[in-house]
Amino acid sequence: MIKLSSLFWLVLVSMTSFAMFAVKYGVQSLEGELNRVKKATISEEHAIRADEAEWAYLTRPETLDEMNRRHMSLGAIATKQLRTSIIDIPLRAPAPIVVDAPVGAVTEQPPESAALTVPTSTITPASPEKPAEVMEPIKPAPAKTLAKPAPSRRPRSLDELIAQVAASR
């Protein structure tokens, strides 16, 4: 019994000692690896900071302005180029619509759905003197703010001006 317990304790001590040393050296190895990774991270952080500073240097307004002058020649935005609201943007012009084209003059009948997209070059007029009529594109309605009010009498006071504005609405 004593021999068995001694053997048990001996095995346990051996296993524990081995495990403890394995853990110790494993931890030391991991700590070394961690240090290496941390050093690499710090080095990368320094490199990133240097890159950010370099990027700031390369994209400073003076450099961009010089590059623009050399390669793009972009100018400042003029006030008239700015559209401040949606109603200032003109509507898209519709495609031209062909009307009253002689049937016999059409060399090939296009499908009905594509009538609006047929180029005018494919339509041969009945006679050179009478070309086929092409509907003028519909002009977009002028924007509300662009419409100038009808000339009215020049207001002589603030109250008169307010009354005129109210009446025009």
Added chain:
Amino acid sequence: MTIATQRFDDNPCRPRHFKPPPCVAVIPDGPAKQALETCRTRLLVTGGLFALVFAVVALRVIEIVAVGGGTAESQIARFRMVTAPLPSHADIVDRNGNVLAASLDSPSLYANPKQILDPPEAASKLVSVLPTLAAAEVYAKLTSGKSFVWIWRHLTPAEQYSVNQLGIPGLEFEHEERRVYPDGDLTSHVVGYTGIDNAGFAGIERGLDGVLRGRREPLQLSLDLRLQYILREELQRVIDDFTAKGGAGLIMDVNTGEILAMASLPDFDPNRPTAPDPEHPAVPLADRMFNRVTLGVYELGSIFKIFTVAMALDCGTATVTSTYDASHPIRIGRFTISDYHGKHRVLSVPEILMYSSNIGAARMAVAAGAQTQRDFLARLGLLKTPKIEISEVGAPHYPAKWREVNVMTIAFGHGISVTPLSFATAAAALVNGGILRQATLLKIPDGYEPPGQRVISAKTSEQMRRLMRLVVEHGTGTMAAAPGYVVGGKTGTADKISGRHYAERKLLSSFVGVFPINDPKYLVLTMVDEPHPNKQSHGYATAGWTVAPATSRIIERIAPLLGVQPVDESSPEVQRALMVESLQGKRIEAY
């Protein structure tokens, strides 16, 4: 044991050398038996404790290896763990995150002269790879007998590599941080610069040195780099066109006090603050380091009239329809006050501002009184040193005794010297509804309205907006107009003091512009020092010909960047917001 020994010792027939063998059975009894039992018990307890502790250790090892998966941390300081060092100074960025100042890792070379084997050869080799060094100076350092001497601070990576290639024992590198400013002279007077040990010497670097130290997050300024570039470029253009001595300007958000751009020319490169400017080698260093916006105090001239008019309107000594006799110059003491754009007649308050009448402004101020004028200027913060995040600030100069002649001259901006920063802060309060807010170079969070102090009524502020619009529409500042952005402002052309007198040919031209004046958002202040007339200006060097056009160009360029939408200036809404009625119910154009 003691009993058995005594028993044999007691036998008189015992041989002298005889001792009982150890295997002799000793049968304790009595006290000996009790002692043996005690020892056995103690032994068992001790053994049990050891076994318990050992079992705990064994279980812990098994847990770490088999169960914990290596999550346990070493408590032994066997390794010096590497930790990321904090930068000595935090970065400085503009309001859009663009880097204005950064700290970069930079090696510095030092030597231990006691370990240098051959100082002459070492000095010679060092000078060959670092040509900026002086051989004699390096040799003196290497033979100094000390154990530490700096050879060169802040080497580039290429220089460090070259020194390493020399393989000289006794040379070492110390890793330091170096402050770099990617935008160079563009933001020099705002950001400032640091010394070789990264101690702040000027600008934000000095004013907020304590904040920048040990801070990980970058410090965000209110500056907008794009606006800063535009302002500086246009100022430089004015200086070049009119061969001026210098210039200054700032762009401010009138509702928050944030300074979006601030430039003072000539300026310097904070990366090499003491190096001469290659483009202007004749400009002295002190002139380039001088911040004209915050440190310089100037008699700004006629742009001060906006304060005189605001004072008169706010304290009730004048209304928009009041009139003052400006038909003759005022003679007081040895001074004669006259008008540059004289109309030689009675002028209304709007006309006094439009035509920049010194006589009218002087009479208006006299009517208000010296104490009222002094109190009003003090309320606007013009009689004290401005507060801002940088330490280069100038105290105002004003008369200790406020006599009548002082009242008159101060009314049109002479006899009192303030910084352009103080002026802009006060002017912003006149147009933003009457709230004075401290100017700041730090970004204010979106939506936060900093507290302020009411200095004039909202009604007076509205009247001032209308009057300042008149100056640009019909007065001396017509060239500051930027169509669509409804600019209002005031020109100012002051004679500079030369000795004890005013020098007529030395002008200080300035313009304060606000846009859109019907709903004020931004203020642009431009100033040019000693401009000279040219052919394009038809012989004039006044503000209307120098800085007013520059303000127009600045506003046209920055307004799209600031998201200010152009409007139809002839629209009824704008006209109604800016209309000024005169005495007879006529519009001001009738004059």
